[in-house]
Amino acid sequence: xxxxxxxxxxxxINTSWNVVNFRKGLIEALRRxxxxxxxxxxxxxxxxxxxxxxxxxxxxxxxNSGTSPVRDLALLWRYWLILRREKPLAFVGFTIKxxxxxxxxxxxxxxxVINNVSGLGTVFLQGGLLQGIxxxxxxxxxxxxxxxxxxxxxxxxxxxxxxIVRKERTAxxxxxxxxxxxxxxxxxxxxxxxxxxxxxxxxxxxxxxVGEFIEAAxxxxxxxxxxxxxLLGFLDVENRTAVSRAEIEQxxxxxxxxxxxxxxxxxxFLDAADCVVLPSYREGTPRSLLEAAAMGKPLxxxxxxxxxxxVDHAVNGFLCKVRDASDLSARMIDFVTMDGxxxxxxxxxxxxxxxxxxxxxxxxxxYMHQIEKLTAAAT
Numbered sequence: 389x390x391x392x393x394x395x396x397x398x399x400x401i402n403t404s405w406n407v408v409n410f411r412k413g414l415i416e417a418l419r420r421x422x423x424x425x426x427x428x429x430x431x432x433x434x435x436x437x438x439x440x441x442x443x444x445x446x447x448x449x450x451x452n453s454g455t456s457p458v459r460d461l462a463l464l465w466r467y468w469l470i471l472r473r474e475k476p477l478a479f480v481g482f483t484i485k486x487x488x489x490x491x492x493x494x495x496x497x498x499x500x501v502i503n504n505v506s507g508l509g510t511v512f513l514q515g516g517l518l519q520g521i522x523x524x525x526x527x528x529x530x531x532x533x534x535x536x537x538x539x540x541x542x543x544x545x546x547x548x549x550x551x552i553v554r555k556e557r558t559a560x561x562x563x564x565x566x567x568x569x570x571x572x573x574x575x576x577x578x579x580x581x582x583x584x585x586x587x588x589x590x591x592x593x594x595x596x597x598v599g600e601f602i603e604a605a606x607x608x609x610x611x612x613x614x615x616x617x618x619l620l621g622f623l624d625v626e627n628r629t630a631v632s633r634a635e636i637e638q639x640x641x642x643x644x645x646x647x648x649x650x651x652x653x654x655x656x657f658l659d660a661a662d663c664v665v666l667p668s669y670r671e672g673t674p675r676s677l678l679e680a681a682a683m684g685k686p687l688x689x690x691x692x693x694x695x696x697x698x699v700d701h702a703v704n705g706f707l708c709k710v711r712d713a714s715d716l717s718a719r720m721i722d723f724v725t726m727d728g729x730x731x732x733x734x735x736x737x738x739x740x741x742x743x744x745x746x747x748x749x750x751x752x753x754x755y756m757h758q759i760e761k762l763t764a765a766a767t
Contacts, residue, residue: 394766396476397759398499400428400467400486402452404435404445409652410564410675411482415441417752418759426474428467428490446470450485453627455518460489467493478502478534478762480755484522491529500762501533502755504561505543507672507694527552535758537561539672542693562697563673565748566682573684573739574659583614584724586688587661589654589676590621590668592631597667597690599631603713604667605644608720615724620648620657658683662731663723667708667716671695678746681738686731688719698746704737 397418401407407415407427418425425443429435430450438445448466451459467490471479479494480502481487491501530536530553537559538544548555586605590596598619605617623633639645648657654676658664664680664687671694677687678698687705689695701707706719723731 394477395422395763396424396426396474397478397480398426398428398471398474398476399480400448400482400490402430402450402483402485404429404432404438406483408434408437408441412441413565413567413748413752414755415443417756419443421756421760423477423759426476428470428486446474452483452485460485464489464493468496471497471499475499477766478759480504480759482506488525488529491533495529495532501530502758503530503533503536505536505538505547505672506564507539507543507670523550523552530557533557534762535559537754539563540693540697543672559754561673561751561754562746563678563751564675565751566675566678566742566746567748568682568743571655571658571679571682573735583616584612584663585616585618585661586663586665586720587618587620587657587680588665588667589657589680590666590674591627592619592621592623592636593627594629594631595669597669597711597716600667600711600713600716601665602639602644604717604720607713607717608724609644611721612724615720617645618648618657618661619645620651620654622650654679655683658685661685663688663705663720665689665716665720666695667710668692668695669710673697673746678742681742681746684735684739686723686734687738688716688723690716698741700737700741704734704741 399411407429415425419442426446427438427443428446428448431447435445450463463485471493476499478500479490481490482504487503491503494501536553536557539561541560544558544560547553588601592598608615623636636647640647658680664677664685666674666677666689668690670692673694677689680687681698687699689699689707690710691707692710696707699705699707706722708719709715
């Protein structure tokens with residue numbers, strides 16, 4: 389039994405959906421190398437799929453959008469109990485509350501911690517008192533982490549500059565990586581006369597630039613009435629910046645946009661689009677852009693941390709100004725007026741870029757290197 393515990397890894401994320409969709413490659417790699425994986429995440433409709441990935445699921449209640457100190461202390465206590473029982477070799481945290489309260493609980497139990505800061509979230513974008521509290525909590529939580537992975541250098545230097553974490557304990561990852569075999573260009577040829585389709589794939593939050601996408605659609609339609617605009621992603625998310633269902637329905641009724649719902653497999657929707665758009669205010673490394681690029685799609689995104697690492701302006705897409713629907717619409721018109729050969733060339737450059745920089749293999753091996761260092765130290 390002792391050897392099993394010595395090779396146990398606890399991974400914690402704020403939704404089971406995130407585990408199933410974004411961490412399968414890491415879990416598979418850990419299991420191939422003989423590690424016992426325990427996933428600590430809230431129960432949702434995806435939790436039943438976790439045992440099929442060869443690991444055990446432990447339910448934990450997380451108020452992802454809440455700011456109640458009482459609930460957060462209760463969450464810290466729940467993590468402490470779970471980690472004291474499991475006694476893993478390492479705690480690997482993703483997303484804000486697992487990174488903060490899971491890491492604190494691991495530190496209290498003397499368990500080594502590996503973190504992934506995949507994006508700064510609404511609190512960091514809005515500033516104010518909550519931002520100050522978040523920085524203080526991160527500073528306390530990450531104080532003893534073995535390594536803190538960031539998905540872009542802007543986020544890393546923000547944390548280092550604010551003295552939240554020491555630079556020598558940080559490292560960069562190319563997002564969560566993308567499975568280049570699963571996401572690959574389609575041989576399908578578009579009809580030359582088909583209307584251009586712009587697709588935004590994201591949780592439907594104002595911070596993702598949904599409002600700018602809709603306003604840009606209005607502007608583009610004045611010059612190119614046949615162009616289509618599509619939204620794909622979860623509605624009714626627990627977030628203070630969530631777009632309401634009523635607003636989406638209003639835009640659909642106006643004929644501005646097609647709402648495609650949510651899906652477990654974005655590939656058919658990416659395949660049907662001509663260009664994938666993300667006018668986000670800030671990202672870690674956006675998976676929607678990585679998956680679209682892997683499928684050979686041109687991209688349009690804001691010139692902000694996270695997005696600008698994936699889009700090379702005028703090479704595999706266009707960068708636009710943040711919170712600027714007029715500039716976004718201008719880049720869309722640039723795309724619409726390009727000839728088919730030029731659009732295809734942009735898509736080819738997208739695929740080449742993810743092959744060079746964003747393969748899931750790079751990400752998984754970075755985690756394995758850190759975990760195997762801990763294994764060696766424990767033996």
